[in-house]
Structures are given as C-alpha cells and as structure tokens.
Amino acid sequence: MARAPSSPHVLAVARGDEPADLLLRGGRVLSPSTREWVTTDLAVADGVVAGWGWREAEEEIDLDGAAVTAGLVDAHMHLESTKLWIDEFVRTVLPLGTTAVAADPHEVANVFGIPGVAALIAAARQLPFTFGVCASSCVPASPFESPGAELFAPDVATLLEDFGAIGVAEVMNFPGVVAGDPEMLARIATAGRRRVDGHAPGTLRRAARCLPGRRGGVRPRVHRARRGRGEAAQGDVGLHPAGVGQPEPA
Helix, strand or coil, X not given: CCCCCCCHHHHHHHHCCCCECEEXXXXXXXXXXXXXXXXXXXXXXCCEEEEXXXXXXXXXXXXXXXXXCCCEEEEEECHHHHCCCHHHHHHHHHXXXXXXXXXXXXXHHHHHHHHHHHHHHHHHCCCCCEEEECXXXXXXXXXXXXXXXXXXXXXXXXXXXXXXXXXXXXXXXXXXXXXXXXXXXXXXXXXXXXXXXXXXXXXXXXXXXXXXXXXXXXXXXXXXXXXXXXXXXXXXXXXXXXXXXXXXXX
C-alpha cells in the first residue's frame, strides 16, 4: 500500500520545467494539516497532483470555486455488510468520494477460508480503487460457531506473504491476547511491521497494557471505543481509534 515514487514527468512539472497534463483552476482545496480551505490551482501529471498554483498545462478545467479534497479512506469495513460484491461496492462509493478502504473479509474467510479471501484480493486488483484487504485473524470468531473454514497462524501468514494482505485484521479475541494464548500471539506476530487492527471494547488501563501496543513496530487500532475513561486509557497505552492519523512505521 506504499505510495509509488513520482515519475520524472511529475518531478519536472513540480519544478515548473514541463507543462502539466491538466490544470484544475479556481478550486477551494482542503488542507487537512491546517484545517483550512485554500483557493488555488492544482497541476496534475501522470494522474497525480504535481503541485499547487498556476502553471502551464496541456488542458485546463475551471472549477469555479468548487471544493476539492483528497479521496476519503474507510479505515475499517466489512464488504459482506454491504451485501455487494466488490465491483458494485466500488461503483457505489467511488462517485461519493471514497477512494480507498481497509477491509476485513471476516465472513468470506469464515465460509471459504483462504480461497475466498484470495478471490477478493484478485478481484480488487482489477478495479480503479485502492481496496486493501487484511488477513482475518479470528476465523471462527468463537468456538461456538460452525464455520466453513478455520484460519490459524500459518494461514494468516500465507494471506500476508503470498496474497498481499496489508495487515492483520481485527483481533476480536482480545481476552485470548490478554491471557497470553500462544495461537493468538502467533497470529499477531505474523504481521511483522504491518498494521494489526484491534477490537477491545471496554478494556481499561490494566488489561489494555497487555495488548501489543507499540512493541515490535506493531501499532494496533481499535474500531470500537466509548468516549470517557476507557478510551483515554486505551490511548495512554498506544491503542488508537481506527481512522485516526498515525505515522507509518519506519
């Protein structure tokens, strides 16, 4: 999921040595870091923004004050909950501004195991969309289920290493992590320096300290947190609500 390096053409446009492919004129551009709208032009080259401000271009489009933002990123989702296959999901959300997701295909894995997740990853590669697929970590979610498949630590590693999963998805069995269950710890360890998504509702300071935190380059996120004492305690020990910006590991 790393950003591709800029091409020589993009760099030349950024320097002002070559005309841009496209100039978007007169838009109000959102600057997330300063939380302000900036009235400026955007130069596009090779499909990416090469610079702000006017410059020569092969084509110009007057935005007439329209708002311009970076694509929206859904930091945690389950495609199965949409009741759509990936092509129809992208067809639905892309026009509304979502350009990337981090998906946990838990129910796909619950039914079809590695072949199901592999099919999803393969389908995602064909679309004009950044569809990151994580390796489901808790299949099944509990010993009371009757799943079509089970994933253990070697299976999670296979999804990461052989199929390009971007991280370890939603570790729902946080009691197992706190208790030091060897299998759950092994699944987390497969991530290496990739992301690990957490799921730790209601854990307070003492239990939260047992979760991986920032040790070993793993930076888990929790997509369920209540405001107040529990949320503050999780933040204190290095757990972050999903979608909150954090620096990538070196």
